[in-house]
Amino acid sequence: MKRYDLMTKTLPWVLILSMVLIILPGCGKTPPEQIIATPPSEVSPTPSGTPEATPDATPEPDSPTPEPVPTVVELNGQLRVEGSQLVNEAGQPIQLRGVSSSEVASFGYLVTYEMLKSMRDDWNLNVFRIAMYTEDATGYVRNPRVMEIVTGIIDHCIDLGIYVIMDWHILYDNTPLKYKDHAVEFFSEISALYGEHPNIIYEICNEPNGRDTTWEGHIKPYADEVIPAIRKNDPDNIIIVGTPTWSQDVDIAADDPLPYDNVMYAFHFYAGSHGQSLRDKMEYALSKGLPIFVSEWGSCLNTGDGPTFHEESMEWIKYLDERMISHVNWSFSVKPEGASILRAKVNTKAPLRDIDLTEGGLFAKYAIKGKKDTVLFADGFETKTFYHGKWKRSNESTTYETENPYKGDYAASIGRDGFLERAVSTVPYENLKLHLAYAFDGGKPGDIVKIDWFNGTEYIPVTELPFADGWTELDVELPDSASGVRDFSVRITAAVTDEGTRVLVDEVWLAADKK
Ligand code: DCB
Secondary structure, three states, rough: OOOOHHHHHHHHHHHHHHHEEEEEEOOOOOOOOOOOEEOOOOOOOOOOOOOOOOOOOOOOOOOOOOOOOOOOHHOOOOOOOOOOOEEEEOOOOOEEEEEEOOOOOHHHHHHHHHHHHHHHHHHHEEEEEEEEEEOOOOOOOOOOOOHHHHHHHHHHHHHHEEEEEEEEOOOOOOOOHHHHHHHHHHHHHHHHOOOOOOOHHHHEOOOEEEEEEOOHHHHHHHHHHHHHHHHHHHHOOOEOOOOOOHHHHHHHHHHOOOOOOOEEEEEEEEEEOOOOOHHHHHHHHHHOOEEEEEEEEEEOOOOOOOOHHHHHHHHEEEEEHHOOOOEEEEEEEOOOOOOOOOOOOOOOOOOOOOHHHHHHHHHHHHHHHHHOOEEEEEOOOOOOOOHOOEEEEEOOOEEOOOOOOOOOOOOEOOOOOOOOEOOOOOOOOEEEEEEEEEOOOOOOOOOEEEEEEEEEEEEEEEEEEEOOOOEEEEEEOOHHHHHHOOEEEEEEEOOOOOOOOOEEEEEEEEEEEEE
């Protein structure tokens, strides 16, 4: 690992770990004020801020450069399709997980080297998709200068050693035949430029749609021209082909697949709109041996908006992970819509932090990271909506604070005996952990923040957080009985003496392990 990486990786941990306290779950009456600072075991006892000196701290002119960590593309090389499975150069099954840009001419500026590197290193992202619209005002057909943005992002992905999907994002143009000649021109150019790199994956028609657009009559004839054009320059990289009905009808493609090697078929879903009946289509296609690539999925509605559908998304991701099917989340955007991964303000030149992510963005991160843990909800209160009514408030005295938020511009502010409560089913989860930052505006020793959970019938005390100066960030573990509860909710109450005292809350999330 390079010296630079060591510092950027360990330093934040020293800071975070010295800040995070674990409060053990309490049993009803006895206040469980057992606060344990977790010793960061893997971190050296050097005072924070002073990185431990290592022999290579002062590089000598002729000292050997340390071995860099191999990238995903270095490790896996040339991808290919075997049966219905994507495999690496060695023939081992591989699953790509990543995110898609939004409309790249408008939102490509967000896709910097730093953002991609953050997601590669912190999210384990191994693929990025570039959604280049075709017919749109800013699309390739009318705005060929979009090429500059596109090639810039491809170059970043190559430098970072991740795979990159070049998506010809047809949408309102319905049938890919409409701009077939442009597509042939575009993919000829891209494959000539990048075909030698194992990084590149071609997605030749995002989502064919419309009643009149068929597999046999439109998509196959289109593929029969675009695929040979690519193969002239690039004999082997993966090509993804869209399927009818917004890339949902993989069953139709499965009955009549294309005759080329290393071709996969796009399947897209939005968890708020699509469920079991679409999984049935996929199941059928897989049973026929069709190689499927989920080059776009959303945790929201198929409009790109709406809330995060955690349970439904989880079911999809679990299904895909079990089958090693690659998936790419829609989308890396700041647009005010449910699909956007990023909150409005993000510094694209600095490492990406969890605080920069929306609720859906955090969900996507964990879906990509592939760890067992996930978040059931998360809120930094930046939307000023109490998440569109998902939080229940005691009354109007529970509001916003802008003077002293923990992070971002807003914190929630709870008046005396007021509360904030969030309901979410904990049915497929275990090991629930509530994360929050709290502070007192006013107050005195003896004032507390009460945490309770609701089991469908009654509120059960979890813990009482003591009065403290400044912000405290901590994790509160919930008892095992709180897992698997359909009508679960968690309540944060300001139990304070003086009428003017307020409890500020920020950065609240409920994390859990998937069962
Ligand atoms: C797909 C498109 C994608 C679209 C998302 C969400 O469309 F590939 O372009 O993105 O899924 O709808 C949304 C964005 C907006 C963007 C707008 C384009 O989130 O920021 O401005 O599209 O105008 C789908 C997917 C599924 C279905 C319908 C659409 N469906 N669709 O199942 O009916 O109509 O766009």
